[in-house]
Amino acid sequence: MRNAVGREIPEEILRETGKQAFAGTYALDGYEYKKAAPRVRALCDPKREKLVGSIREALEKCGLKDGMTLSFHHHFREGDYVVNMVMEEVHRLGVKGITVCASSLGKANDAIVPYIEDGTITGIQSSGVRGRIGEAISAGRLQTLAIMRSHGGRVRAIETGEVHIDIAFIGAPTADEYGNLRANGGKSDCGVLSYAMADAEYADHVVAVTDCLVPFPNIPASISMVNVDYVCVVDAIGNPEKIATGAAKPTTDVRKLMMADYCTKFVMNTPYFKEGFSYQTGVGGASIASTISLGKIMEERGIHMGLGLGGITTPMCELLAKGLIRKLVDTQDFDMGAIESIKSNPNHVEISASEYANPFNKGAYVNKLDFVILASLEVDVDFNCNVVVGSDGVITGAQGGHPDTAAGAKCTIVLTPLLQGRIPAVCSSVTTVTTPGETVDVVITEYGIAINPKRQDLIECMKDVELPFCTIEELRDKAYAIAGEPDPVQFGDRAVGVIEARDGTVIDVVRQIREYEFQDRRGE
Amino acid sequence: MEIKKTAVAGTLESSDAQVTVEPGSDGIELLVESSVIHQYGRRIREVVLETLERLGVKNARVAVLDKGALDCTLKARVECAVYRSNGMNENLPWGGVIR
Numbered sequence: 001m002r003n004a005v006g007r008e009i010p011e012e013i014l015r016e017t018g019k020q021a022f023a024g025t026y027a028l029d030g031y032e033y034k035k036a037a038p039r040v041r042a043l044c045d046p047k048r049e050k051l052v053g054s055i056r057e058a059l060e061k062c063g064l065k066d067g068m069t070l071s072f073h074h075h076f077r078e079g080d081y082v083v084n085m086v087m088e089e090v091h092r093l094g095v096k097g098i099t100v101c102a103s104s105l106g107k108a109n110d111a112i113v114p115y116i117e118d119g120t121i122t123g124i125q126s127s128g129v130r131g132r133i134g135e136a137i138s139a140g141r142l143q144t145l146a147i148m149r150s151h152g153g154r155v156r157a158i159e160t161g162e163v164h165i166d167i168a169f170i171g172a173p174t175a176d177e178y179g180n181l182r183a184n185g186g187k188s189d190c191g192v193l194s195y196a197m198a199d200a201e202y203a204d205h206v207v208a209v210t211d212c213l214v215p216f217p218n219i220p221a222s223i224s225m226v227n228v229d230y231v232c233v234v235d236a237i238g239n240p241e242k243i244a245t246g247a248a249k250p251t252t253d254v255r256k257l258m259m260a261d262y263c264t265k266f267v268m269n270t271p272y273f274k275e276g277f278s279y280q281t282g283v284g285g286a287s288i289a290s291t292i293s294l295g296k297i298m299e300e301r302g303i304h305m306g307l308g309l310g311g312i313t314t315p316m317c318e319l320l321a322k323g324l325i326r327k328l329v330d331t332q333d334f335d336m337g338a339i340e341s342i343k344s345n346p347n348h349v350e351i352s353a354s355e356y357a358n359p360f361n362k363g364a365y366v367n368k369l370d371f372v373i374l375a376s377l378e379v380d381v382d383f384n385c386n387v388v389v390g391s392d393g394v395i396t397g398a399q400g401g402h403p404d405t406a407a408g409a410k411c412t413i414v415l416t417p418l419l420q421g422r423i424p425a426v427c428s429s430v431t432t433v434t435t436p437g438e439t440v441d442v443v444i445t446e447y448g449i450a451i452n453p454k455r456q457d458l459i460e461c462m463k464d465v466e467l468p469f470c471t472i473e474e475l476r477d478k479a480y481a482i483a484g485e486p487d488p489v490q491f492g493d494r495a496v497g498v499i500e501a502r503d504g505t506v507i508d509v510v511r512q513i514r515e516y517e518f519q520d521r522r523g524e
Numbered sequence: 525m526e527i528k529k530t531a532v533a534g535t536l537e538s539s540d541a542q543v544t545v546e547p548g549s550d551g552i553e554l555l556v557e558s559s560v561i562h563q564y565g566r567r568i569r570e571v572v573l574e575t576l577e578r579l580g581v582k583n584a585r586v587a588v589l590d591k592g593a594l595d596c597t598l599k600a601r602v603e604c605a606v607y608r609s610n611g612m613n614e615n616l617p618w619g620g621v622i623r
């Protein structure tokens with residue numbers, strides 16, 4: 001059937017997954033359900049210890065068997081060692097049919113691809129996948145449908161019981177022998193453990209993996225001992241150089257600076273830009289440049305941000321340190337500056353992924369956003385965004401908080417260059433819909449700015465503002481005039497993945513990639 | 525024009541294309557590899573064949589390794605490779621002068 005963003009969702013996909021087709025971003029507002037609950041093995045006897053000698057021992061004590069679901073977080077980003085270390089041991093034990101339910105998977109996890117091919121891993125549920133795992137899924141090598149969920153959607157799926165985690169492995173920069181886990185200190189500092197909190201509360205078995213055992217009690221803890229069954233000390237849980245980089249140098253790319261200026265000018269001319277406004281931005285060069293230029297305006301006008309949200313970078317922490325932000329609320333740290341800030345600034349606060357973005361709790365932070373500044377691989381003339389599947393049809397990105405923040409914010413701005421190499425970022429129809437156009441208000445490119453016609457209020461308040469406004473169709477036409485109109489990707493028939501909307505409905509389906517064939521053979 | 529010897533133009537940088545021409549005897553034998561093959565493979569081949577035709581190249585083995593070059597870049601790289609195969613290095617008839 002055709003869903004609310006006009007995508008054809010095959011009946012057999014809905015049957016196979018038991019999911020509904022996407023019916024609109026707020027269609028399930030007020031939905032009632034009873035939360036799932038984990039099995040708990042009580043620890044009454046103070047003589048019983050939680051320390052185990054190896055990952056293998058942890059797996060055995062948790063009763064690992066075929067068909068289980070194992071979960072992981074991605075706070076170590078491109079420096080993660082935990083996923084590979086655990087899956088290697090699972091493989092050695094000869095266990096098959098494992099579903100990996102991770103908050104995200106990246107190039108650091110390329111090493112698990114052979115386990116997809118040999119049937120150790122048959123399911124993947126993640127915010128997205130980059131690198132070779134994405135290529136393997138797109139090539140049809142995973143036995144079941146990969147499920148891509150936003151950060152908020154993942155927590156929803158765990159809390160409703162849509163996914164049940166048998167064993168959660170939580171990499172922790174510091175842990176005590178009773179399983180109080182902190183994100184700060186140790187060798188593999190990652191700032192926060194937000195994405196692992198739901199896993200700790202809802203998994204039947206919880207194993208902490210650390211490379212820095214500290215004296216009891218390790219508090220205040222991001223994850224409490226009351227939810228942790230075992231603690232395993234290993235040599236290294238991650239590569240610190242890849243977990244957090246130094247602060248990105250402010251971009252000198254004039255295109256990005258121009259987009260950042262457009263963005264700041266747009267933001268300051270909306271009615272939401274006033275004392276106490278709330279704001280989230282990403283890590284792209286243009287986003288960071290727009291945070292810096294917005295900071296100058298805030299300083300000039302004496303306007304303070306009441307809430308800064310999301311994945312945090314150094315420029316946001318600098319605004320906090322200057323007193324221009326009242327509370328910085330954090331689910332992920334992208335650089336060393338952010339990690340240092342959360343250690344030292346009491347107004348920089350760690351929250352859970354549920355508090356951040358879960359659409360099925362009683363209200364998440366994203367709902368309180370005035371602005372979110374996002375990037376996108378593609379955006380189409382219906383303002384639908386694609387952040388997961390590359391224009392070549394291969395899964396190569398992650399939903400992250402994109403659909404969550406877009407749904408929550410009063411003003412969702414997508415910043416993108418008109419062309420990414422030859423590929424038009426503004427197109428007639430995105431390869432895959434990950435964020436519905438009804439939640440995207442403005443697209444800013446270096447060639448012009450398009451406001452979603454649904455937002456007549458924003459169009460009205462920009463009518464005397466000197467910015468290069470145009471329609472989204474005009475942006476697309478400019479892109480096609482430069483690069484040529486792209487042919488659609490030649491997909492196979494088989495579905496390899498499902499893009500879940502944040503409420504768990506199917507917003508799009510990802511198909512197996514086919515090797516490119518020229519349609520006529522002239523000249524070959 | 526005739527392809528007299530093997531010649532190369534262009535680079536493998538993003539948004540460029542590397543074009544290699546070699547003498548051939550049986551029409552145009554064209555190989556296209558591209559980072560944007562799905563979206564622009566058809567167009568790349570059209571542009572390369574049109575450019576060769578315009579230059580009067582009838583027989584050649586041509587390989588295009590494309591990294592997302594625009595049409596204008598592709599045309600320039602094909603022209604340059606053909607000129608080089610003819611030992612032309614100065615006063616080049618750029619930009620479609622030869623029709």
